[in-house]
Amino acid sequence: MxxxxxxxxxxxxxxxxxxxxxxxxxxxxxxxxxxxxxxxxxxxxxxDADPEMDQVGALLLDGKKLQAIKVYREVTGAELKEAKDAVERMATRL
Structure with missing residues:
Protein backbone atom coordinates (compact mmCIF):
# COMPACT_ATOMS: atom_id res chain seq x y z
CA MET A 1 0.00 0.00 0.00
CA ASP A 48 -15.22 48.48 -29.37
CA ALA A 49 -18.32 50.51 -28.51
CA ASP A 50 -18.58 49.34 -24.90
CA PRO A 51 -19.10 52.41 -22.66
CA GLU A 52 -17.33 50.73 -19.75
CA MET A 53 -14.25 50.36 -21.94
CA ASP A 54 -14.41 54.11 -22.53
CA GLN A 55 -14.12 54.48 -18.76
CA VAL A 56 -11.04 52.25 -18.81
CA GLY A 57 -9.56 54.45 -21.54
CA ALA A 58 -10.33 57.59 -19.56
CA LEU A 59 -8.59 56.15 -16.51
CA LEU A 60 -5.57 55.33 -18.64
CA LEU A 61 -5.44 58.86 -19.99
CA ASP A 62 -5.53 60.14 -16.40
CA GLY A 63 -2.56 57.90 -15.59
CA LYS A 64 -4.59 55.61 -13.33
CA LYS A 65 -3.49 52.27 -14.72
CA LEU A 66 -4.30 50.22 -11.62
CA GLN A 67 -7.84 51.58 -11.47
CA ALA A 68 -8.21 50.91 -15.21
CA ILE A 69 -7.20 47.28 -14.66
CA LYS A 70 -9.70 47.00 -11.80
CA VAL A 71 -12.55 48.40 -13.91
CA TYR A 72 -11.57 46.16 -16.83
CA ARG A 73 -11.74 43.11 -14.54
CA GLU A 74 -15.15 44.16 -13.22
CA VAL A 75 -16.53 44.68 -16.73
CA THR A 76 -15.12 41.58 -18.38
CA GLY A 77 -14.63 39.15 -15.50
CA ALA A 78 -11.05 38.65 -16.65
CA GLU A 79 -8.26 37.34 -14.45
CA LEU A 80 -5.62 39.79 -13.23
CA LYS A 81 -2.91 38.92 -15.80
CA GLU A 82 -5.38 38.95 -18.69
CA ALA A 83 -6.76 42.31 -17.59
CA LYS A 84 -3.28 43.76 -17.13
CA ASP A 85 -2.23 42.63 -20.62
CA ALA A 86 -5.42 43.99 -22.18
CA VAL A 87 -5.10 47.35 -20.45
CA GLU A 88 -1.46 47.61 -21.50
CA ARG A 89 -2.49 46.93 -25.11
CA MET A 90 -5.14 49.65 -24.78
CA ALA A 91 -2.52 52.04 -23.41
CA THR A 92 -0.30 51.56 -26.45
CA ARG A 93 -3.19 52.51 -28.75
CA LEU A 94 -4.00 55.74 -26.89
Missing amino acids: DIAVYLLIPLVGLLGATIERKLGRIDRRIARVERKVDLVMGHLGIR
Missing part, protein backbone atom coordinates in the same frame (compact mmCIF):
# COMPACT_ATOMS: atom_id res chain seq x y z
CA ASP A 2 2.78 2.46 0.90
CA ILE A 3 4.60 1.76 -2.37
CA ALA A 4 1.47 2.60 -4.35
CA VAL A 5 1.16 5.94 -2.57
CA TYR A 6 4.83 6.74 -3.18
CA LEU A 7 4.38 5.97 -6.88
CA LEU A 8 1.11 7.84 -7.16
CA ILE A 9 2.38 11.13 -5.69
CA PRO A 10 5.02 11.79 -8.39
CA LEU A 11 2.57 10.68 -11.06
CA VAL A 12 0.00 13.22 -9.89
CA GLY A 13 2.71 15.89 -9.75
CA LEU A 14 3.84 15.09 -13.27
CA LEU A 15 0.28 15.16 -14.54
CA GLY A 16 -0.30 18.52 -12.87
CA ALA A 17 2.85 19.97 -14.39
CA THR A 18 1.87 18.71 -17.84
CA ILE A 19 -1.58 20.24 -17.59
CA GLU A 20 -0.11 23.53 -16.36
CA ARG A 21 2.29 23.69 -19.34
CA LYS A 22 -0.54 23.01 -21.77
CA LEU A 23 -2.71 25.69 -20.19
CA GLY A 24 0.19 28.13 -20.42
CA ARG A 25 0.54 27.40 -24.12
CA ILE A 26 -3.19 27.85 -24.63
CA ASP A 27 -3.08 31.20 -22.77
CA ARG A 28 -0.23 32.39 -25.00
CA ARG A 29 -2.07 31.31 -28.15
CA ILE A 30 -5.22 33.11 -27.05
CA ALA A 31 -3.20 36.25 -26.29
CA ARG A 32 -1.66 36.10 -29.79
CA VAL A 33 -5.11 35.74 -31.37
CA GLU A 34 -6.43 38.66 -29.32
CA ARG A 35 -3.50 40.83 -30.42
CA LYS A 36 -4.14 39.93 -34.04
CA VAL A 37 -7.85 40.69 -33.74
CA ASP A 38 -7.00 44.02 -32.10
CA LEU A 39 -4.64 44.83 -34.99
CA VAL A 40 -7.24 43.91 -37.59
CA MET A 41 -9.90 45.95 -35.83
CA GLY A 42 -7.51 48.90 -35.59
CA HIS A 43 -6.60 48.61 -39.26
CA LEU A 44 -10.27 48.56 -40.25
CA GLY A 45 -11.08 51.44 -37.92
CA ILE A 46 -13.47 49.33 -35.86
CA ARG A 47 -13.71 50.39 -32.25
Whole structure:
Protein backbone atom coordinates (compact mmCIF):
# COMPACT_ATOMS: atom_id res chain seq x y z
CA MET A 1 0.00 0.00 0.00
CA ASP A 2 2.78 2.46 0.90
CA ILE A 3 4.60 1.76 -2.37
CA ALA A 4 1.47 2.60 -4.35
CA VAL A 5 1.16 5.94 -2.57
CA TYR A 6 4.83 6.74 -3.18
CA LEU A 7 4.38 5.97 -6.88
CA LEU A 8 1.11 7.84 -7.16
CA ILE A 9 2.38 11.13 -5.69
CA PRO A 10 5.02 11.79 -8.39
CA LEU A 11 2.57 10.68 -11.06
CA VAL A 12 0.00 13.22 -9.89
CA GLY A 13 2.71 15.89 -9.75
CA LEU A 14 3.84 15.09 -13.27
CA LEU A 15 0.28 15.16 -14.54
CA GLY A 16 -0.30 18.52 -12.87
CA ALA A 17 2.85 19.97 -14.39
CA THR A 18 1.87 18.71 -17.84
CA ILE A 19 -1.58 20.24 -17.59
CA GLU A 20 -0.11 23.53 -16.36
CA ARG A 21 2.29 23.69 -19.34
CA LYS A 22 -0.54 23.01 -21.77
CA LEU A 23 -2.71 25.69 -20.19
CA GLY A 24 0.19 28.13 -20.42
CA ARG A 25 0.54 27.40 -24.12
CA ILE A 26 -3.19 27.85 -24.63
CA ASP A 27 -3.08 31.20 -22.77
CA ARG A 28 -0.23 32.39 -25.00
CA ARG A 29 -2.07 31.31 -28.15
CA ILE A 30 -5.22 33.11 -27.05
CA ALA A 31 -3.20 36.25 -26.29
CA ARG A 32 -1.66 36.10 -29.79
CA VAL A 33 -5.11 35.74 -31.37
CA GLU A 34 -6.43 38.66 -29.32
CA ARG A 35 -3.50 40.83 -30.42
CA LYS A 36 -4.14 39.93 -34.04
CA VAL A 37 -7.85 40.69 -33.74
CA ASP A 38 -7.00 44.02 -32.10
CA LEU A 39 -4.64 44.83 -34.99
CA VAL A 40 -7.24 43.91 -37.59
CA MET A 41 -9.90 45.95 -35.83
CA GLY A 42 -7.51 48.90 -35.59
CA HIS A 43 -6.60 48.61 -39.26
CA LEU A 44 -10.27 48.56 -40.25
CA GLY A 45 -11.08 51.44 -37.92
CA ILE A 46 -13.47 49.33 -35.86
CA ARG A 47 -13.71 50.39 -32.25
CA ASP A 48 -15.22 48.48 -29.37
CA ALA A 49 -18.32 50.51 -28.51
CA ASP A 50 -18.58 49.34 -24.90
CA PRO A 51 -19.10 52.41 -22.66
CA GLU A 52 -17.33 50.73 -19.75
CA MET A 53 -14.25 50.36 -21.94
CA ASP A 54 -14.41 54.11 -22.53
CA GLN A 55 -14.12 54.48 -18.76
CA VAL A 56 -11.04 52.25 -18.81
CA GLY A 57 -9.56 54.45 -21.54
CA ALA A 58 -10.33 57.59 -19.56
CA LEU A 59 -8.59 56.15 -16.51
CA LEU A 60 -5.57 55.33 -18.64
CA LEU A 61 -5.44 58.86 -19.99
CA ASP A 62 -5.53 60.14 -16.40
CA GLY A 63 -2.56 57.90 -15.59
CA LYS A 64 -4.59 55.61 -13.33
CA LYS A 65 -3.49 52.27 -14.72
CA LEU A 66 -4.30 50.22 -11.62
CA GLN A 67 -7.84 51.58 -11.47
CA ALA A 68 -8.21 50.91 -15.21
CA ILE A 69 -7.20 47.28 -14.66
CA LYS A 70 -9.70 47.00 -11.80
CA VAL A 71 -12.55 48.40 -13.91
CA TYR A 72 -11.57 46.16 -16.83
CA ARG A 73 -11.74 43.11 -14.54
CA GLU A 74 -15.15 44.16 -13.22
CA VAL A 75 -16.53 44.68 -16.73
CA THR A 76 -15.12 41.58 -18.38
CA GLY A 77 -14.63 39.15 -15.50
CA ALA A 78 -11.05 38.65 -16.65
CA GLU A 79 -8.26 37.34 -14.45
CA LEU A 80 -5.62 39.79 -13.23
CA LYS A 81 -2.91 38.92 -15.80
CA GLU A 82 -5.38 38.95 -18.69
CA ALA A 83 -6.76 42.31 -17.59
CA LYS A 84 -3.28 43.76 -17.13
CA ASP A 85 -2.23 42.63 -20.62
CA ALA A 86 -5.42 43.99 -22.18
CA VAL A 87 -5.10 47.35 -20.45
CA GLU A 88 -1.46 47.61 -21.50
CA ARG A 89 -2.49 46.93 -25.11
CA MET A 90 -5.14 49.65 -24.78
CA ALA A 91 -2.52 52.04 -23.41
CA THR A 92 -0.30 51.56 -26.45
CA ARG A 93 -3.19 52.51 -28.75
CA LEU A 94 -4.00 55.74 -26.89
